[in-house]
Amino acid sequence: MQPQTLYDKLWSSHVVRADADGTALLYIDRHLVHEVTSPQAFEGLKLAGRTPWRVDSIVATADHNTPTRDWDQGIRDPISRLQVETLDANIRTYGAKAYFPFLDGRQGIVHVIGPEQGATLPGMTVVCGDSHTSTHGAFAALAFGIGTSEVEHVMATQTLNMKKSKAMLVRVDGALRPGVTAKDVVLAIIGRIGTAGGTGHAIEFAGSVIRGLSMEGRMTLCNMAIEAGARAGMVAADDTTIEYVRGRNFAPKGDLWDRAVAYWRTLHSDEGAKFDTVVTLRGEEIAPQVTWGTSPEMVGSVEGRVPNPARVEDPVKRGSLERALQYMGLQPDMQITDIRIDKVFIGSCTNSRIEDLRAAASVVKGRHVAASVKLAMVVPGSGLVKRQAEAEGLDRVFREAGFDWREPGCSMCLAMNDDRLEPGERCASTSNRNFEGRQGAGGRTHLVSPAMAAAAAIAGRFVDVRQML
Amino acid sequence: MDKFTVLDGLVAPLDRPNVDTDAIIPKQFLKSIKRSGFGPNLFDEWRYLDRGEPGMDNAARPRNPKFVLNQPRYSGASILLARENFGCGSSREHAPWALTDFGFRSIIAPSFADIFFNNSYKNGLLPVVLPAAVVDRMFVEAEGTPGFRITIDLPKQLVVTPDGKSYPFEIDAFRKHCMINGLDEIGLTLQHADEIRAYESRRRETQPWLFA
Ligand code: SF4
Numbered sequence: 001m002q003p004q005t006l007y008d009k010l011w012s013s014h015v016v017r018a019d020a021d022g023t024a025l026l027y028i029d030r031h032l033v034h035e036v037t038s039p040q041a042f043e044g045l046k047l048a049g050r051t052p053w054r055v056d057s058i059v060a061t062a063d064h065n066t067p068t069r070d071w072d073q074g075i076r077d078p079i080s081r082l083q084v085e086t087l088d089a090n091i092r093t094y095g096a097k098a099y100f101p102f103l104d105g106r107q108g109i110v111h112v113i114g115p116e117q118g119a120t121l122p123g124m125t126v127v128c129g130d131s132h133t134s135t136h137g138a139f140a141a142l143a144f145g146i147g148t149s150e151v152e153h154v155m156a157t158q159t160l161n162m163k164k165s166k167a168m169l170v171r172v173d174g175a176l177r178p179g180v181t182a183k184d185v186v187l188a189i190i191g192r193i194g195t196a197g198g199t200g201h202a203i204e205f206a207g208s209v210i211r212g213l214s215m216e217g218r219m220t221l222c223n224m225a226i227e228a229g230a231r232a233g234m235v236a237a238d239d240t241t242i243e244y245v246r247g248r249n250f251a252p253k254g255d256l257w258d259r260a261v262a263y264w265r266t267l268h269s270d271e272g273a274k275f276d277t278v279v280t281l282r283g284e285e286i287a288p289q290v291t292w293g294t295s296p297e298m299v300g301s302v303e304g305r306v307p308n309p310a311r312v313e314d315p316v317k318r319g320s321l322e323r324a325l326q327y328m329g330l331q332p333d334m335q336i337t338d339i340r341i342d343k344v345f346i347g348s349c350t351n352s353r354i355e356d357l358r359a360a361a362s363v364v365k366g367r368h369v370a371a372s373v374k375l376a377m378v379v380p381g382s383g384l385v386k387r388q389a390e391a392e393g394l395d396r397v398f399r400e401a402g403f404d405w406r407e408p409g410c411s412m413c414l415a416m417n418d419d420r421l422e423p424g425e426r427c428a429s430t431s432n433r434n435f436e437g438r439q440g441a442g443g444r445t446h447l448v449s450p451a452m453a454a455a456a457a458i459a460g461r462f463v464d465v466r467q468m469l
Numbered sequence: 470m471d472k473f474t475v476l477d478g479l480v481a482p483l484d485r486p487n488v489d490t491d492a493i494i495p496k497q498f499l500k501s502i503k504r505s506g507f508g509p510n511l512f513d514e515w516r517y518l519d520r521g522e523p524g525m526d527n528a529a530r531p532r533n534p535k536f537v538l539n540q541p542r543y544s545g546a547s548i549l550l551a552r553e554n555f556g557c558g559s560s561r562e563h564a565p566w567a568l569t570d571f572g573f574r575s576i577i578a579p580s581f582a583d584i585f586f587n588n589s590y591k592n593g594l595l596p597v598v599l600p601a602a603v604v605d606r607m608f609v610e611a612e613g614t615p616g617f618r619i620t621i622d623l624p625k626q627l628v629v630t631p632d633g634k635s636y637p638f639e640i641d642a643f644r645k646h647c648m649i650n651g652l653d654e655i656g657l658t659l660q661h662a663d664e665i666r667a668y669e670s671r672r673r674e675t676q677p678w679l680f681a
Contacts, residue, residue: 016668017661023643025661027668029679037561039502048655053665056680065500079500079523086502124679131560131584147562147588148504149654157658159665161643165583195487196554199583229557231583252678260678295487295557316552320486416496423520435491435558441520 108382
C-alpha cells in the first residue's frame, strides 16, 4: 500500500460514502457545542421536525458570553443571558453526553474542556461551530471549525459533505531556545507562510521541536492553524498523547483502553508519505514573537522593529501595512521593545491551560505589574484549570503582583462579555487574533506567549522575556 | 434557501485584503439567537462613526461617509468585489447572514478563507474566485464607472462584464446543484441514512470505545 499521511488515515477512516468528483460524506465522532453558534442550528432542527442523530456525540458548554467575575450575580447583560439560557433549554430538550453550563465547576472554554475531559480522543473527527476547533488536532484527530448550517447538518445526520483538502507538512527541526514556547513557534510559522498560507490545506506539524512539546503546547500550536488559513492542524500520536489521555473522564478504560491505544499507535504519517506542500523551520532560529499589526501574519521577533511601508513595493501590501500601522498607532521602524501597553490579557483557548499559567507565574513571581498598566488579568481556561492553579498557589502569585484573577471563559479574547479594550487601548494578549476591534472597538492587540505577556505586564512595555528568566 | 441562477447586479468594491469576519460582523451582534437582522450591522465599525451595540436605532447613527457602502452610488449593490483571503477568521455564519441581509448575493475575490467560503453556499451567497489580474481590472472599472454592473451566470459558470468579456469560474458540482435548485442539504444527506447507519455500526465494532 502507498505510504499515507496522518490526514489520509483520518480522512479515509471516516468516509461513509464518496461521489465520483471526490465529495465525501464524512462521519463525525465528536460534536462540541457552545452558545453562540448553536441556537439557529437547534431552531432549524426544530422547524424541520428533526432530532439529533446521536446525542451522545455532543459535549456542550457556555463560554463566549459568560462573565469572569461576580458569578453570584449571574449574567447581567440580558442578550447574553438569553443566549446562554437558550443553550440550557436546547440541551434540556435534546440531551447531550455532557453539558457544563454556566456556574458548573467544570465549565470553561470549549477547546480547553474537550481535551481536559478526555472527550477529545486520537483518531476522532471533532467539529464545533468555532474556527479554533483545530486545537483538538493536537491529539491526532481530524478537527475543524464549521458554520451554523453545518452544526445543524451534523446534529441531523452525524456527517458533513466535504472534499478532501491538500496536505501540508510544517516541520520544525532542531530545538527551542529557553524562553521560546509553542506560541512563538506557531506565530513564527504564520509569519513565514502568511494567514492564507494554509488555505485549502490540512497542516501536520512535525519535527523534533513538535515531538518535544507537551500536549498543551501542541494544542497551542494546532489552535492557531486556522490563523495560518488551514481549517485543521494536527500532530501524530505518541507516548505524550497517550499519557495525557490516560485516566481522563471520558477516556476508555480497561480492555477498551488497550484496544484504543493499539489503534492510536498507528496514527502518524508513514515513512515516505507525500505532502502537497512542505515548510521547514529551525527551532533555534525562533525568538519570542510579538505581532505589531492587525493580522497574525504581521509578526516578528521581540528583538526586531516595526516594518516600514515605504520599503514595500506591492501597492496592495503597502496599503494594508499603512492601514495597520495607523490603526495600531505605531511608527515605522520603531523598536518592538519601545511599544508601551495599557492592558494585559492572559487567557483564551490558545493559552489558558495550567502550563501557560505556570509559565506566566514564574515570570511574575516576586515582581509587580507596572504602574502604567491599567489592567492585567488572568482568565483560566476552565474551572478545573482554575482549581489546579489555586492548589499550586498561582492565584496568589498573580494577585500579589497586581493581576486580576478571574473566572473561566473566553473573556477578552473576543470581548463578548464585559471584558474589553476601550478605543485606542493597547493590549499584550495571549489570544489568537489581533484583528481590528477583536478585543473591543478601536482596541489594539499584540499577540504574545504567556511568558511574554507576563513580562510586558511587569515592564509596561514589550521586553524579551529571556532577560527576565 | 433562495435559488441562485443568473444575477445581474451593481458592484460595490471593497479594496482591502484579508477582510476578517470580526470586521464583517463584530462580536457584540453575535449574541442574537436569530438568523436574520444582521444587515444593518454589516461592517459596523467601518460603516458607523460611533460604537455599535445590539438594540441601537441604526438609522440614527452617524455614518462614515468615506466607507464604500455609504456612498450613494453603490446603494442597492448585490455584488461585492473584494481582495484576497476574504472572510478569514472565525466560523461565524453571521458573516454571510449579514452580507445577504444587507442585499449581497455574490462576492467576487481572488481567494476566500475556507470556512467562510463553505458557509456562503449554505446561505445562497455565491463566492466567485477570479484571477487577481481580472479582479484588479474590475476594481478599476467599478471605481471609475458609476453604475458598474456585471452578470453572474451560475448555470454557465461565467461572469460577464459590460464590455462583453466573460470570465469562467469554478464551482463544485454538488454545490452548484444545491444553489441552483435552492436545496436543503440535510434532506439530501438523509437520503443516505442507511449508509450512515451501516458505517456507524461498523465503527461500533472496530472502535467500541467511541460509543462507550
Ligand atoms: S477563547 Fe477566543 S478564540 Fe477561543 S473559542 Fe473563545 S472566543 Fe474563540
